[in-house]
Amino acid sequence: DTTIVNVALPSIQRALRFSATDLEWVVNxxxxxxxxxxxLGGRAGDLFGRRRMFIAGVLLFAGGSLAGGLATTSTWLIVSRVIQGAGGAIVAPTALSLIADTFQEGPARNRALAIYAGAAGGGGAVGLILGGLIVNYLSWRWVLFVNVPIALALALAAPRVLAASDARSGRLDLPGAISVTGGMTLLVYGLSRAGTQGWSDSVTVAALGFGAALLVLFVLLELRSKQPLMPLRIFANRNRTGAYLLRMVAGATTLAVLFFLTQILQNVLGYSPLRAGFAFLPLGVGIVITAQVTSRLVGRIGARLPITLGSLIVAGGLAWLTRVNVQSTYVLDILPALIALSVGLGLIFFPTTVVAVAGASRHESGVASAALNVSQQLGGSIGLAVLGTIAANVAKGQLVNVRPTRALISQAVTAGFATAFEIGVVIALAGFVLALLVIRVRSPKAAPAALAKAA
Structure with missing residues (x-):
């Protein structure tokens, strides 16, 4: 769903008259x-039964997709995307836990999880092509409508093919869920607003301040709660904490690359949505292939080496993208970077998943897997907000005291994206240093679980 919507972003921007910074909120x-x-989704699955919550999440996702396809204003679409995200938040951790419940630990579970990883990565690659086809020949609205029949089919099939899990006594930590979601939303809103209103703007400062306060409140609530949303003891493991941080880094770079390159390809280089979808294909396919190869190596060489090497390769791919300008060509200036990024991210996704879920008790498997995905999604949102703000400020600076023409606007926008990629290099190198200093797993005892979210 992430990739299919990214391909449609330029068409959505024109149809609903999004500004450059507001467009980020279709993704964020x-x-x-x-x-x-x-x-909350992971905890709900543990408490109320994973199959039941899986079906509820799929139906909520379908409702958000239908509403988004019918949107006539930017606000309507953003709200619909929030509903989609809420549905996805229930589906993702329960799906992962259902696999753990259905298959015993060992070769059978590893095969099932490898198929899961392939489906996740393949979905990302298919989304790129399908999004291009739909926008080219139908409408951007159908990149949302297409989810509805798929979701309904899943909801109907689930009771027939998925084992029911027992519900457990307990309660949901709603204060924790509200504080962490509200805190992250305000933080990202403040970072995005700074791109248009500046860092001294009172609303920007208030959003960042209240966002930070809510996140501190979340930590305090979790420390005091008898049934916390996120048991903070899961961070006591040094390697697991390192894996979560590295997935934040990976999420920050991946989402920004998809967002920026989609606009460069279509708005600057003049690609059609379909051609842009095919242009991204090496990224999705490369991640899947690399993750599958890495899954066969981690058991022998450990997780630290591929994670460290992957971070360095991602930094190299982003460094290549800093060369992009209005005269750039796909083959020379974009394709090599996409190949490097696909290899680097494929090396990171699989081993960090192995490290993060290792040793988690069964009754906390939903929360453990959810925390991994939280790291990637929130890292992506923060990264896109920060890099988007940088890109907007650079582009704005390039257009000061000049008469904006289409050529000058394209040049300014591209310069902004190139600067954002430079900051992305720094972020990736921080991940490299983090992998060197924090990750200590060399030869995991358990066979690796192929849970990489390549999409």
Missing amino acids: GYSLAFGGLLL
Whole structure:
């Protein structure tokens, strides 16, 4: 769903008259709801039964998709994307836990999880092509409508093919869910607003301040709660904490690359949505292939080496993208970077998942898997907000005291994106240092679980 909507962003922007910074919220509205509510989704699956919550999440996702396809205003679409994200937040952790419930630990579970990883990565690649086809020959609205029949089919099939899990006594930590989701939303809103209103704007400062306060409140609530949304003891494991941080780094770079390159390809280089979809294909396919190869190596060489090497390769791919300008060509200036990014991200996704879920008790499997996805989604939202603000400020600076023409606007926008990619290099290198200093797993005892969210 992330990739299919990204291809449609330029068409959505024109149809609903989004500004450049507001367009981020088509992506961030989904990501924030998805990331902020994943913990609640994982906990709900543990408490009320995973199959039941899986079906509820799929139906909620279908409702958000239908509403989004019918949107006539930017606000309507963003709200619909938030509903989609809430549905996805229930589906993702329960799906992962259902696999753990259905298959015993060992070769059978590893095969099932490898198929799961392939489906996740393949979905990302298919979304790129399908999004291009739909926008090219139908309408951007159908990138949302297409989810409805698929979701309904899943809801009907689930009771027939998925084992029911027992519900457990307990309660949902609603104050925790509200504080973490509200805090992240305000933080990202403040970062995005700074791109248009500046850092001294009172609303920007208030959003950042209240967002930080809510996140501190979340930590305090979790420390005091008898049944916390996120048991803070899961962070006591050094390697798991490192894996979560590295997935934040990966999420920040991935979402920004998809967002910026979609606009460069269609708005600057003049690609059609279909051609842009095919242009991204090496990224999705490369991640899937690399993740599958890495899954066969991690058991022998450990997780640290591929994670460290992957972070360095991602930094190299982003460094290549800093060369992009209005005269750039796909083959020379974009394709090599996409190949490098696909290899680097494929090396990161699989081993960090192995490290993060290792040792989690069964009754906390939903929360453990949800926390991994939270890291990636919230990292993506924060990264897109920060890099988008940087890109907007650079573009704005390039157009000061000049008469804006289409050529000058394209040049300014591209310069902004190139600067954002430079900051992305720094973020990726921070991940490299983090992997060197924090990750200590060299030869995991358990066979690796192929849970990489390549999409």
